[in-house]
Amino acid sequence: MIDTTLDGSGAASAAPARAGYRFRRRSRALRRAFPYLLVAPAVCFLLMITLYPGAYAIYQSLFYVKFNTWQFVGLDNYRDLFADREFWAALWNTLVIGGTALILECALALLIAYYAYRDPWVKGWRIIFLVPMLFMPSAVAFIWKLAFMDGRVISDLLMRIGLIESNIGWTSSVWLSRLTLIIADVWQWTPFLFIIFVAALQGQDEEIEEAARLDGASWPAIFWNISLPMMRPVIAVAVVLRGIDITTMFANVFIMTRGTPGGSTETISYFIYRIGFKTFNFGYASAASFVMLVITLVAAQFVVKRAFRSGRD
Template sequence: MRRRSARLKRALPYLLVGPAVVYLLAITLYPGIFAVYQSLYVVRFVNWTFTGLGNYEQLLTDREFWAALGNTAVIGGISLVLQAVIAMSLAYFAYRDPMIRGWRIVFLMPMLFMPSAVAYIWKLAFNDGRVISDLLMALGLVDGNVDWLSSIWLARLTLIVADVWQWTPFLFIIFVAALQGQDQEIEEAARLDGASWPAIFWNISLPMMRPIIVVAITLRGIDITTMFTNVYIMTQGSPGGATETMSFFIYRQGFRMFNFGYASAASVLMLALTLVIAQTVVKRAFRSGRS
């Protein structure tokens, strides 16, 4: 009886965690393996024709694929830079200023909205409701209504604004936590030496935060590569595919053109590219941090 109770006690943690592990594997590992398997076939509903690496070879010569990859890099890159700069600026003031410190929860509110609701709000503001156009006309910056989907960069701007508005708080909360978690004795020593707070922040806090900043930006960058909701609701890839991201390209290939094998190949290729870039960036950041 004692042996059984001891075995049961050792096995209890695994029994409790087991269902969650099985669930996570079912929703992550299996779809990934199935996508790799499906990418080797030309799939038209129930008709599966083995093509090997044919889908991947076709992707490498597909102008629409490269255009979607470029759009993702441009829109995501600009959005990520703006989010990092704004989040760090807000963290700088929220960490030091007692007046702003009490309003931190306000900065987090955009992240609490559903992405689809945010996309509809900004679609109403830019396109359907003409809110932004009316505001610009009231300020005398434009003479008439602005058609935000008539220009490549104006259409991209709508996606960037919506993404920056909602997800800057994600970086903000990480940066504030990093500032609060740093060694206060170093800051006090620098202050006693006569260093100002901007100098302390630039020369001490930022270098100490570098690994955390890189990881946070990498996580946000990975999430940006999956930008779909804003594109689907706000632009549909217009004008002329200039706002079609990789996620929307995969959706269009799979659920509009019903080329499921081709869509799976694009998703596998995008996943591999994202993992390689993310791991390279993080490794270099931590390696330079140790040196």
Template sequence: MSATATLPSTAMKRRRSPLARKLFPYLLVMPAVIYLLLITLYPGVYAMYRSLYSGKFKLEWAGFANYRDIFSDTEFLNALWNTLFLGSITLAIEFVLAMVLAALVYRDPWVKGLRIIFLLPMLLMPSAVTFIWKLMFNDGRIISDLMKRIGLIDFNVDWMFTPALARLVVIWTDVWQWTPFLFIIFVAGLQGQDKEVEEAARLDGASWTKLFFNITLPMMRPIIAIALILRGIDILNMFTPIQLITHGAPGGATETLGYYINRVAWDGPNFGYASAISVVVLAFTVVAAQLLVRRYFRSGTEA
């Protein structure tokens, strides 16, 4: 009975051609690939097409005029500078905090079972987190009240009064929510390293600092590169804290590229120019990410 039951399946396997067997896995993933292309590739292609036209409803051919206007636009250059300035400080703080915390706790077994706790800030909606810190800094003046109670200040602080304070609020909001993203990646990378290398270095008398900076960090370079690239791309599109807290104030000191593109598109309105800026930012992001991946993956392999 079992022999007869296996005959149809065996015959079907024999009837399948080698080409059909090779194509079968691709057919299984094709629906997901098509869906991803529709939600990622199509908007990019449409943005390139729209960047060649001006006007809101009645499109008028503009060619590359929108691209020519970008680098003479002082507001765009200001938004680019703010994005790079805020992004570099935010990414540096998140990297240092995440790496220090990961290096301190990755050996403890309870970290493996309680990783979800470290992810809670980044699991919250960005708009909800932004509203919380807006209440803490501005609307509720909770931070100022706490600083007054412990004697650090004698007056309520207007966090939107100076560019430095406004930028501090934006950086704090992003660091609080997204440091766990780097932390959990670094913990996983540290826990996945070869323990025999560390044990051999300890037997040779290497201290903790030498072990960490000369062995652990070089082995972590590819993981660090991917994590920083992912966070850098996200920071490059920073929008929610600017939209809900600062609105680019004071004097455009906190206006980032994401907020500027949105303002040009809807307040102008100039969808063609906004699309051209988006295409330029996309091209810059792809080139920079590719260069960083090649560099750090090569150095990590050689190390």
């Protein structure tokens, strides 16, 4: 509908009729809440698959649970756990195997990142270093089990070059069985730290390195005295992320060693699996899971705080 009127010159002017719908500007509170409403479904889903199982495990740890039998025992599971030598042995195995693997992974990742960041030829083939991380952990465990135990590929290679005279029983020795787990873990997860370290090197200010190079410093000296100290917070975060993942090392142990010999390769994750799904003592397994969670959080918090405090200093 058009409303026609005459202006001062006698010409007709048309004014549109008011529309039936008027745009309303959202309130300030709604504008502030809108981003949170967009991510709310994802957050709710993550809480549902993480927070609820965690709270349920804590609740379950207060009971003696075996199938449908629930008997309240309070803190007895925790008291028995702290007196359990097998639990402390599994914790020690996790620290030895995981700690050794983490040190080797950090050293190799830093070395490869240094050459991949500087050397043009290595930089062009950077994608090759990421291939091991693309395999499933169970597939990697089967590959290394075939190489060490079933196919005796490693023993055959060592015999051909004259280092040994007969096949090695990798699972008959404590340190050899641990070595198989360490090699498998280092082979697969060094690329994870490599990606982080290369990104940290690329994100550094090139002017600082260029100034040091003009002053006559070599590339190794620049990396050791400038790049590496600047990477300290990044290294700490990468170590924490990888360390948390190492505490859940299960596939390699389950497929390659099954905790042998004598439980020397039984990590905390395999201990929880054995208690929960072989003895069916789910309350005790939940208590072990919660204790391991607390230990992991405390250790991660300590490492991150120390690293960022050193970085500020």
